[in-house]
Amino acid sequence: MDRREFLKVSAAAGAYAILASPWEASAQDQEPWFDRPMRWAQLVLVENDPGRFDPDFWLDYFQRVHADGVCLSAGGVVAYYPTEVPLHHRSNWLGDSDPFGYLVQGCRKMGMAIIARTDPHAAWENVHREHPDWLAVDAQGQKRRHWSNPELWVTCALGPYNFEFMTGVHQEIMERYQVDGIFSNRWAGHGICYCEHCVANFRAFSGMELPRTNDRHAAAYQKYYQWETARLKELWFLWDRTIRQAKPTSRFIPNGFPDHVVTGALSDIFFTDHQARSGVIPPWSNGKRAKELRATMGMKPLGGIFSIGLEERYRWKDSVQSEAEVRVWVAEGTANNMRPWFVKFSGTLYDRRWLHVVDDIYQWHYRAEPYLRNVAPLARVAMVYSEQTDRYYGGQRWQEQSRGHALGMYHALIESRIPFEMVNDRLLDAEHISPFRLLILPNIAALSDGQCEQLRQYVRSGGSLVATFETSLYDERGEPRKDFGLGDLFGVSFEGSLDGPMRNSYLRLRKDPGTGGFHPVLKSLEDAGRIVNGIWRLHVQPQAEFPSPVTLIPTYPDLPMEHVYPRQDDTDIRELYLRETGAGRVAYIPWDIDRTFWEIMAVDHGRMLRNVIDWAAHEDPPVQVTGPGVLDVTAWRQKNSMTVHLVNLTNPMMMKGPFRELFPVGEQKVRVCIPRGSTVTKVHCLVAGTTLDHRLDGQWIDFTVPSVLDHEVVALDLTT
Numbered sequence: 001m002d003r004r005e006f007l008k009v010s011a012a013a014g015a016y017a018i019l020a021s022p023w024e025a026s027a028q029d030q031e032p033w034f035d036r037p038m039r040w041a042q043l044v045l046v047e048n049d050p051g052r053f054d055p056d057f058w059l060d061y062f063q064r065v066h067a068d069g070v071c072l073s074a075g076g077v078v079a080y081y082p083t084e085v086p087l088h089h090r091s092n093w094l095g096d097s098d099p100f101g102y103l104v105q106g107c108r109k110m111g112m113a114i115i116a117r118t119d120p121h122a123a124w125e126n127v128h129r130e131h132p133d134w135l136a137v138d139a140q141g142q143k144r145r146h147w148s149n150p151e152l153w154v155t156c157a158l159g160p161y162n163f164e165f166m167t168g169v170h171q172e173i174m175e176r177y178q179v180d181g182i183f184s185n186r187w188a189g190h191g192i193c194y195c196e197h198c199v200a201n202f203r204a205f206s207g208m209e210l211p212r213t214n215d216r217h218a219a220a221y222q223k224y225y226q227w228e229t230a231r232l233k234e235l236w237f238l239w240d241r242t243i244r245q246a247k248p249t250s251r252f253i254p255n256g257f258p259d260h261v262v263t264g265a266l267s268d269i270f271f272t273d274h275q276a277r278s279g280v281i282p283p284w285s286n287g288k289r290a291k292e293l294r295a296t297m298g299m300k301p302l303g304g305i306f307s308i309g310l311e312e313r314y315r316w317k318d319s320v321q322s323e324a325e326v327r328v329w330v331a332e333g334t335a336n337n338m339r340p341w342f343v344k345f346s347g348t349l350y351d352r353r354w355l356h357v358v359d360d361i362y363q364w365h366y367r368a369e370p371y372l373r374n375v376a377p378l379a380r381v382a383m384v385y386s387e388q389t390d391r392y393y394g395g396q397r398w399q400e401q402s403r404g405h406a407l408g409m410y411h412a413l414i415e416s417r418i419p420f421e422m423v424n425d426r427l428l429d430a431e432h433i434s435p436f437r438l439l440i441l442p443n444i445a446a447l448s449d450g451q452c453e454q455l456r457q458y459v460r461s462g463g464s465l466v467a468t469f470e471t472s473l474y475d476e477r478g479e480p481r482k483d484f485g486l487g488d489l490f491g492v493s494f495e496g497s498l499d500g501p502m503r504n505s506y507l508r509l510r511k512d513p514g515t516g517g518f519h520p521v522l523k524s525l526e527d528a529g530r531i532v533n534g535i536w537r538l539h540v541q542p543q544a545e546f547p548s549p550v551t552l553i554p555t556y557p558d559l560p561m562e563h564v565y566p567r568q569d570d571t572d573i574r575e576l577y578l579r580e581t582g583a584g585r586v587a588y589i590p591w592d593i594d595r596t597f598w599e600i601m602a603v604d605h606g607r608m609l610r611n612v613i614d615w616a617a618h619e620d621p622p623v624q625v626t627g628p629g630v631l632d633v634t635a636w637r638q639k640n641s642m643t644v645h646l647v648n649l650t651n652p653m654m655m656k657g658p659f660r661e662l663f664p665v666g667e668q669k670v671r672v673c674i675p676r677g678s679t680v681t682k683v684h685c686l687v688a689g690t691t692l693d694h695r696l697d698g699q700w701i702d703f704t705v706p707s708v709l710d711h712e713v714v715a716l717d718l719t720t
């Protein structure tokens with residue numbers, strides 16, 4: 001399939017943005033700046049910074065690290081310029097200074113794109129006194145004091161504070177400073193607000209009272225979610241329109257929006273606010289955010305905000321993380337086509353250790369820039385994600401921890417070193433999914449009839465599917481179906497019941513009695529005979545002929561030890577359904593292999609998932625990397641080159657940070673499929689700075705990367 005198809009997807013998403021938005025009239029007469037900045041800097045001022053911090057230090061630093069985009073605190077809770085908007089609180093330290101204006105002027109001289117930051121989530125006593133109706137109200141009817149700073153009040157995001165007051169603030173900032181955009185932090189509210197405006201507006205929208213519960217299955221709560229999303233979209237439109245009136249190329253950029261499809265359609269540029277790890281999360285989590293947004297934004301520019309401090313829930317906002325942790329987090333973003341955006345809170349520095357880390361990363365990024373301006377990913381496999389499943393599915397015991405399905409599948413793909421993209425389940429049209437040979441559905445439970453039909457069409461045109469557990473067993477609102485929406489593709493029907501939580505249950509792995517050989521899904525498991533089963537399994541009835549490489553060994557006692565022996569050595573109940581459907585292949589796994597993998601990380605489950613994916617994809621992956629360690633492998637096309645990113649995740653702190661130090665992995669043998677009609681003129685490592693010998697083998701090129709510390713990018717220069 002042609003890589004250009006992916007570009008068409010981005011173009012189509014752009015076209016949708018214009019159709020869906022009210023501002024197409026002004027979209028013409030402008031020079032878009034969105035794609036220009038590659039390295040972002042964000043300085044979040046604190047109230048006592050004015051007069052105390054050194055703005056020239058920051059301007060010098062931005063220049064030194066080649067930052068070409070900047071986000072600067074302007075207003076909202078605190079104004080860092082001499083605002084005239086009534087009730088807009090000027091910093092108590094502002095005097096007659098204008099630190100925001102000073103920084104804007106300095107950054108403009110350096111040719112940087114400039115975004116003003118506002119934060120509308122909190123207000124002062126003067127607002128409480130003069131416009132008490134602008135504040136958020138809790139379920140008990142009390143105005144909400146700010147949870148962290150009781151001097152302040154929490155504002156209502158969906159009422160006049162945002163729609164009127166903040167619109168005035170945004171207008172003033174634009175008129176005075178002509179910035180390229182406004183980025184609002186915490187603009188979307190903090191839980192349900194019961195103020196008089198929200199009560200009346202929700203009643204007008206739904207005829208219902210505001211929900212008193214967070215039970216996402218309750219009708220009022222589902223309605224509330226729809227209303228909240230519509231209201232936030234209205235606010236986005238209003239602020240964007242206000243901003244464009246002052247400067248047509250400028251944009252409102254929300255920090256997050258509850259719907260990725262809307263985000264992709266409405267944004268020319270976006271940023272992920274996933275600043276660092278906390279608790280148990282692998283570093284690939286940063287790349288996952290990028291993939292999720294790319295699924296709806298195409299190749300429009302995406303910044304990855306990273307914190308130089310710890311991001312744990314105790315919120316040490318003035319802290320500094322270890323160098324190794326910052327490096328791997330940013331590398332994950334870069335390998336996944338995000339542009340780095342560092343954020344520093346407070347213009348006054350308490351700990352300077354991070355300065356050289358960001359400097360090093362950005363200097364390299366600047367040198368490598370032509371190879372980081374990607375035009376399309378080369379992945380042939382995509383994992384589907386479903387916001388409607390996250391929202392509407394759940395409530396049963398076997399549906400607890402349902403996010404583990406996607407996380408387990410993601411981790412299996414990382415360990416398998418398969419370059420992959422993600423696909424949003426509401427964008428399953430041919431344009432979005434035809435670049436891919438295989439779609440993976442990790443318990444994508446809630447799917448409409450229309451979505452099932454799109455997947456059927458995809459398989460009819462030669463695409464392949466891997467699906468697990470309750471995929472398509474619910475409609476788009478999470479209402480259960482009697483049978484799978486995709487039952488005809490899976491070749492099975494649901495019997496209406498399930499087993500679990502299973503203890504001490506296994507899977508029998510056996511040769512095909514016909515051929516006497518092992519099915520490819522059992523590769524490297526040939527001498528096992530059996531492996532552990534998952535935790536929950538659906539009862540399904542085959543409606544077609546299937547091979548039986550994997551069958552059920554039912555649970556048997558795990559105590560007393562004298563009684564730990566299988567009561568049934570084997571059954572004819574398959575635990576894996578494999579079908580060829582014309583040019584495509586469908587693998588359906590009726591148990592929670594992906595969620596179980598996330599929970600127990602059994603090597604055999606990872607191995608089997610990889611085998612099933614390889615079998616279903618039914619072609620050589622465009623990039624194959626063999627060698628020790630855990631690497632995230634991504635591959636990209638640029639205008640005159642292609643790149644393979646290798647992010648070394650091999651570290652004792654891989655699942656829970658922070659990394660203490662980086663450990664190099666040894667020799668990686670790489671095999672890459674080069675585009676037809678292209679010749680490779682040079683293969684070189686952009687981090688090590690070395691040129692690699694390579695061998696050509698038809699469409700394939702082979703080379704060896706001697707070592708990877710944190711991140712290596714191998715560039716293949718192409719001529720056509």
Ligand SMILES: [Zn+2]
Pocket residue numbers: 135136137156157158159193194195196197198199
């Ligand atoms: Zn409200």
